[in-house]
Amino acid sequence: MEHLISCENVTKEETEEIINLAFKIRETIREGKKKFKALRGKCIINLFFEASTRTRTSFEKAGKFLSADVINISASASSVKKGETLIDTVKNLDMMHPDIIVLRHACEGACNTIIPHIDASIVNAGDGCHEHPSQALLDTMTIVENRENLEGLNVVIAGDIVHSRVARSNIILLKKLGANIFIFGPSTMMPRYPEALGVKVLSSFEEVAKIADVLILLRIQLERLNAKKVFPSLREYATFFGLNKNRLKMLKKDAIIMHPGPVNRGIEINNDVITSPKSVIFNQVENGLAVRMAILTTICGKKNKLLEELNA
């Protein structure tokens, strides 16, 4: 694997390899080991043009746990504000000879834009409304952990599908692994052509509850809503599309609930849900670190070295 841009280019086998490696990493971390030498001498730049605590911290820790040199650059500190283009910024950073640039950017296809201009490998940490492949890999790991086999599993993604890179990456990857994907939310947040994504739109929570083995709730991006006028009020969203105690009871007994975080408590999800045994939200965070360590190691071609350390 040279880059990780889109789940379109990740095969089923690659997914399984990354997830298996991530499980091994997680085991060792749980045993208290937090330092590996696999990426010693490697340089990773986290280039974030959008605010993000969770994903950036996760990538930063992943690099540091692997002993790579990690440089964090956020948009406010970079020269982008001085009118430098993305390509110029990245070209300049490439002169530092990083092995990997982890990029988050507000524009769809930002990774594709820079690839022809640099030598480093690119990991897409979210490009606009396009994709967020490391999130899909950690979500897949979390589902695998609870269900083992994804074949025929019904996954429902609820929320703003149109503007969600998490939804797009998950749909592509989980379908590759044999899951059936459904989407749910206000019609204004459903794509005009759901068939393009190979998903079915559900129209009521009753349907969701009946079908879902896995329910992924997306974060409602409050900043997006006011501008686009896609629903009248948060109260109305919570009433019709949020998950609460009563709805929780309607779900299948063994259904699991996921959320990419950070959550808006009381809107798409409330306290009862977060603390319910069905919720695997905190596992997702833990898996996120392990998956990102596995991704960075795989891209640097140091998988065997890391396995030696893990098996030691």
Added chain:
Amino acid sequence: MNNLLIRGALVIDPSQNIEKRMDILIENDKIVKLEKNIPSAESTFIIDAEGLVLTPGFIDIHTHLRDPGYEWKEDIESGSLCAIAGGITSVCCMANTDPINDNATVTRYIIEKAKQVNLCDIFPVGALTKGLKGEEIAEIGQMVKAGIVAVSDDGEVPRDSKLLRNAFDYVKSFGIPILCHSEDKTLSTGGQMNEGYLSTLLGISGIPPEAEEIGTIRDIMIAKLTNAHIHICHVSAEGALKIIEKAKKEGVKVTCEITPHHFTLTENNVKTFDTNTKMSPPLRTAKDVEACKEAIAKDIADIIATDHAPHSKDEKMVEFSNAPYGIIGFPTLLPLSLTLVEEGILTLSKLVEKLSFKPAQIINRKDIGSLKPGQRANITIFDPEEEFILTEEMISSRSKNTPFLNQKLKGRVKLTVRNGRIVYNNL
């Protein structure tokens, strides 16, 4: 006396229903004779065009020459050089320059500069509204006096329908057409590509074809109301073509154009996030491309125009959503149009009509678009069979923003004559 005899070409002149091997004699800037076997004694300068096709010079009524104000993208000279290399001897240039061509001073500047450059006819298009703002009617009369051949707010869209009604009514008295970029921008706002399957996959904000359809209906309704002649620019959506077809049947004075990229490429070309596939209106679906071809075959689309829109490399070398809309069109006009003939959509003669005679009629120019003796000698000679790879070096435009760069094309311009003078020679 300056004269030029071109021998042996297949002459195609739809204005006279001519399609046969003939010789053509030019004296000074005029065509004087179009006959079989004109004796060589009649001219001192002879060109052998055996095996080539000779037609009236192409007329491109939708271009952006960026001069004044955006000369790093294009200027009148580089634009002219690029046009004549594409066999185009007349271009209409849109008003979205800086300053905007919404007054006679800017119009005169363009005409003056075109005269100095003196490579092809440049007919300025004036703004319909002051500053392209859609608030007040521009001084159209003054600009007509200075030499504009049409008005257009292309680049923007007037939102106020009452103002549009007044503007259409006003333009009528000057006998020039209104070139409409028909779009409901309140519906397409934020859109970067066609709203369809691909935009769903890429997460890119879509421009629904309905935005074009609503814009087209609105403009046609106002044309019907005012009885003005409107010409709808760059039609790209099947639905919009249906609306135009119906309006034509009802007798509304509406004509329209389709660009080569809209009858050649689909939204699938956007897949790689290549900013040279970003334009307005956007590339649509295969179904729309088929509809465009059918409209050309059925004469619903009167002409082909390029919407030549140069942007520098720096401007296009950015993220897809941050890139400006538009691609250059002069270098690919002929080869892409010839594919229509190859596919049997059109006869060669019909194609030539849509590239020369018909556009001349739309802008009311009787001195171009025909090879009748007495006409100004604007002539294009091309080899429909020659294949070539389009390289940056071949493009005289300041900008090279075309998705056809480094691709193999078929149909090459060999010689361009304007006002009796050879301005481009690739024989």
